[in-house]
Amino acid sequence: MSRYAPHIHTDPAEIAALEALLPQLHGQTRVELTLDDGSRVLGTVAVQPTLQQYRDADENEGSNGQLRLDDLDAPVQQHLVWLDRITAIRQLPPVE
Template sequence: MAKYAKHVYTDQAQIAALEAWVRQLPGEARVQLTLDDGSRLLGTVAVQPTVQSFRDESENEGVNGLLRLDDLDSPVQQHLVWLDSIREVRPLPPIQP
């Protein structure tokens, strides 16, 4: 796991927002993410992310979280997404057998 994050948070409201994303991203959930740059990713959550301690480039300690998302069209392709870059999580229907 990474030791450094571009952004780290110590404010309780910001930490609560990160934890809210975690609750929407259970393991094996199929989701569409909208990121802060407007891009969208479709995939399966490999493992539910957690909020963890990181340092920023100035060595300030705080929290963030990293999500591993397996691409929906190409599951061997993995996306690593910082929780603070997520703007929307839309659940997708499960695969029908």
């Protein structure tokens, strides 16, 4: 069964930009993300994301990835964020 994404990327520059996000999103890192709509999400990276192959609504194949964040205020709440929606990542200090 194929996996679908709202947006897929085939341009090498766009894929490189997505790949550049990955080293900033190690597991258990606390981050503040700014998304393409201006909203912000704060959380702990549950598992480092990877780029994967998806299909769009027109059955075109390309790359994207999902990041799972555990919410900082309510860790049982999870956020699933498509990598191509992230415009900025700010590392937050670890919990002492």
